[in-house]
Amino acid sequence: MQRIVFFGKGGIGKSTTSTNVSAALAARGERVLHVGCDPKHDSTVALLNGKLLQPVVDKIHKLDGLTPEDVVTRSALGIDCVEAGGPEAGVGCGGRGITRMMEIFHAAKLLQNDRYSVSVYDVLGDVVCGGFAAPLRKGIGEKVIIVASEEVMALYAANNIARAVCHYAVNGIVLGGIIVNLRDNSEDRAPMERFAKLINTKILGYVPRDPLIREAEYRRQTVMEHAPRSPISKVFRDLAEIIWDLDVTTCPLPTPLSDLQFYACTQSKFEMSAAQAMAVATASGSPKEEPEGGLDVVMPTSLAKRAVGNRKAEFEEELFAGIRAVRLGRVSAGDAVQRLRKSFPKEAISLAETDLVS
DSSP: OEEEEEEESTTSSHHHHHHHHHHHHHHTTOOEEEEEESTTOOTTGGGGTTOOOOOHHHHOOOOTTOOHHHHOEEOTTSOEEEEOOOOOTTSSOHHHHHHHHHHHHHHHTTTOTTOOSEEEEEEOSSOOSTTTTGGGSTTTOOEEEEEEOSSHHHHHHHHHHHHHHHHTGGGTOEEEEEEEEOSOTTSOOHHHHHHHHHTTOOEEEEEOOOHHHHHHHHTTSOHHHHSTTSHHHHHHHHHHHHHHHOOGGGOOOOOOOOHHHHHHHHTTTTOSOHHHHHHHHHHTTOOOOOOSSOOOOOOOHHHHTTOOGGGHHHHHHHHHHHHHHHHTTSSOHHHHHHHHHHHOTTTTTTOOGGGGTO
16 A cells, blocks of 8 residues: 655645545545544545545544444545544644544554555644654655645745654655645746755656636535646646655655755755855854754765766765765664665665764
């Protein structure tokens, strides 16, 4: 089963994107579980033609004897829908609702026995606590997709999410890439492409601003159902295919920027390198911070020479990212070596854990 987790800044369009991707996957014959992970419990509204689901944590009070049918509500497209729910604003911990939902999933054996070919999680805003990071735990999430826009704070949130991916990489979590939900269709896309390269990921696609999306929202439908033959629906179908085809063994470990680096980079629209950004921040007298993305890691010559053939440059780049991640404490040397060997079996055949820490 594929496990896809959508993260991004609040209000950036995660629910619109994730529900349309779920609809596109269902249309191609996949068995889809769509899970809303927000106390507002409104991710699945568009899939259920305006029906607001009762949160699973409110309707299920005991775990004994639970079945999948007790947990899910099926949409007209055949998508099984769940809303985690949570407390009202200002009361209690929102992340607890997601944690409780996972307990219910386990009791009902919802994610077992090949019931689904793909599960899609739509998670509230930035990664703000362990509860909201629950879909990044081992065996639950796998492919993290960031929804952002061309706005600086959306990219800041994307950078923070990349940090969380590094933290949970030991669970098999990878950053699949960024989907840009454009606020302005005429916006220069080069800064976003440069930002993605800086944090060692890629732009999976752009969702243009389209009035059909708003029309579909008013009708409480996905645009895939409201206007299936429209160009914007094709955008979501293409994105669904791109996400589906992502090979988790070749997704590189992200290299997020520190806060100082990020804000320095915004001044040049992400044209400067991470090292240059740290130099600019230091020269400007910014408060000193713990090294995070700004370690001056030099590629050992002996390691660089091991990469041969046409993949040399790519291997060197990934090896550099691995060394940096290990030294920052984001992933263990053993896990970094294992991932490099999966992606570059020939080039990394003699790579040892000590090579990444010495």
